[in-house]
Amino acid sequence: MSGGNVYDRRIRDGLPGQGWAVDVVEAADAAGAASVLGQTPDDALVLIDGLVAGWAPDAVEETARRARLMLLAHMVAAAFPDATDAAIDAERRVLAAAHAVIVPSRWTAEELARRGLVETGRVRIAPPGVDPADVAGPPCGDGRLLCVGVIAPHKGQDTLLAALAQLPDRDWSCALVGSGEPFPEFAAEIARRSGAFDGRVRLTGVLDDTALAEQYRRVALLVAPSRVESSGMAIAEARARGLPVVAARTGGIPDALASGGGLLVRPGDPAALADALSAWMTDPALRARLRREALAARSTLPRWATTVATIAHSLETA
Structure with missing residues (x-):
């Protein structure tokens, strides 16, 4: 499981404790993402993972015109040297469409702003948390x-x-x-x-x-x-x-x-x-x-x- 998936599931499981009713819908591909977004009620509040959003930028833009769409941007695709032009363009479009963008670090927020992808006022920083854990070690060997x-x-x-x-x-x-x-x-x-x-x-x-x-x-x-x-x-x-x-x-x-x-x-x-x-x-x-x-x-x-x-x-x- 990727770090982004862990983050998403922690938010999914934690929001009910903050008084939110959460309806979780998973999408496995671009068609699934577009179908889910197309069924979103008008004026709904949608929180979508940035990777999934990038699969279906047309559907994200359409949904954002009639619902409040917030994006969880775990990464900046444009910062990856091997990112495709299509992925970079899809990222630009979904970031522009989102009402607000949630990122895991100050660096991510600054990188999005530096690249002109999101203005600072639309970004919220929510660093990933940790669970209490036992202290590691003593190690079996320093190597x-x-x-x-x-x-x-x-x-x-x-x-x-x-x-x-x-x-x-x-x-x-x-x-x-x-x-x-x-x-x-x-x-x-x-x-x-x-x-x-x-x-x-x-x-x-x-x-x-x-x-x-x-x-x-x-x-x-x-x-x-x-x-x-x-x-x-x-x-x-x-x-x-x-x-x-x-x-x-x-x-x-x-x-x-x-x-x-x-x-x-x-x-x-x-x-x-x-x-x-x-x-x-x-x-x-x-x-x-x-x-x-x-x-x-x-x-x-x-x-x-x-x-x-x-x-x-x-x-x-x-």
Whole structure:
């Protein structure tokens, strides 16, 4: 399940507790999205995921003319180097049509404004929350690494593998957790390259909540090598457990790590990532500092109840 899907379901499940009656309708493709939107009553309040909206921009524009339509924009497609012209145009149209746009981070809001896609007055920021979680560890080894996210070019697993290849003499292992279905060619290449590490890299596929929690419990460090990232749900989960993070300095990640407990490197730079990982593995003082900071940061994290309340207020004032 993607971070965006987790966010959507948390909002769906939380809004009734804020006094909202929620009628959930899921769409699997463009035709389904257009059909659902076409059946929306006039003057209804519609909250739609930005990815689904992008499948059917004509239907979004038509619905927004007769109903109050709010968009959950988890990402900025135009910021992705491999985004198609069609996807960028669809994003522009649905953002322009929406009465208000809810985003997960300050970076996303600023990026939309910088690109002229949404004026600031229509944007609401609702950072993803976390659930209370047990503190991770003690780790089974300081070289036990975890990377969580769909296996995709923008998540940068290729950068991580290239970095690990520069550390053949270090004692490390790495689990790559996430679906390979959305980008099958890229995922196949990651699987092929992972095979060269003689079992030190494992691709687990998608894990349920229990299995994923066990992964967080057993590792020493989360690695987030993304090229583009609005906020990073995996980072939030690591933070909830007091788990240090090495991540790319991109998108909303610096804000997510502003309270400490992480190292930031240039995105798409295997040498810089290898240097950071090597420092983590070889410098006990650095590890101790990052762990102290990560543990202290747990008390600063937003809860899902706050996220839901923020969105409920946005709906009330839309």
